[in-house]
Amino acid sequence: MSGHSKWATTKHQKAVVDARRAKSFAKLIKNIEVAARLGGGDVDGNPTLFDAIQKAKKTSVPKDNIDRAVKRGSGAESGGANYETLMYEAYGPAGIAMLIECLTDNRNRSASEVRVAVTRNGGTMADAGSTARVFSRKGIVTLTKQQDGRSVAEDDILEATLDADPEDVNDLGDTFEVVADPANLVALRTAVQAAGLDYDSAEVSFVPEFTQEVDGPTAEKVMKIIDALEDSDDVQNVYANFDASDEVLASIS
Secondary structure (H helix, E strand, C coil): CEECCHHHHHHHHHHHHHCCCHHHHHHHHHHHHHHHHHHCCCHHHCHHHHHHHHHHHHCCCCHHHHHHHHHHHHCCCCCCCCCEEEEEEEECHHHCEEEEEEEECCHHHHHHHHHHHHHCCCCEECCCCCCHHHEEEEEEEEEECEECCEECCHHHHHHHHHHHCCCEEEECCCEEEEEECHHHHHHHHHHHHHCCCCCCEEEEEEEECCCEECCHHHHHHHHHHHHHHHCCCCEEEEEECEECCHHHHHHHC
16 A cells, blocks of 8 residues: 655755745745635634644744734734735646646736746746646645654555555655555545644545656756745645656655
8 A cells, every 4th residue: 555756755855944934934824814714713623723733833833923814814913914825837848737726816826926936947837737737736745754662554544544544655665655545535534643643644635547757867857847836925825736756856855
């Protein structure tokens, strides 16, 4: 049942590093604000807000910032923006499919920043549906293998989450990634908690149906586009269907 994507591993490690940046803090805060606006500020009654706060805490976002975001989103405090989710599609070098998720209060700004980041770094924008068909929405829970002095095995996770109907468990090196239908995300996360396991994040993501192995120069070009996109405050996530050997990824890290 376990799979291993070297790019998924690198992306997870990269996210841990990026999460320490002030820019990434702002993106996490934006997620909290939107979750509170859509489902209310009661964490117990809003699982999306619960997971957004959990992810922010795991990446050391200050509690005061989190609390203010919840208040802005729920209307308890003024100053909240009207954010909307936008999806853009693009192709990287060698036909790599890319899906770019934005959370923005200015459509024109987002469109411009995404187009510039893609085209100036060797990619091309794609028509709606061109690359989206390569990806599927999945609920994903990530958790570390070492918890409270003990090692968590794949069998431990499968046993704990069996009733939540997990589709896959991926080994990402220091962490496991548990994949399920998006409708089962809350049940999956709850099952992990009930088993006494701590998790890093629980969120709906886009997973490629297939990946394309690339060489060093191509991987470097793809990463250049991804880095440029992630420099935009509006870009929340970038998904790409490429993979590369350990040696290639190490050479560009």
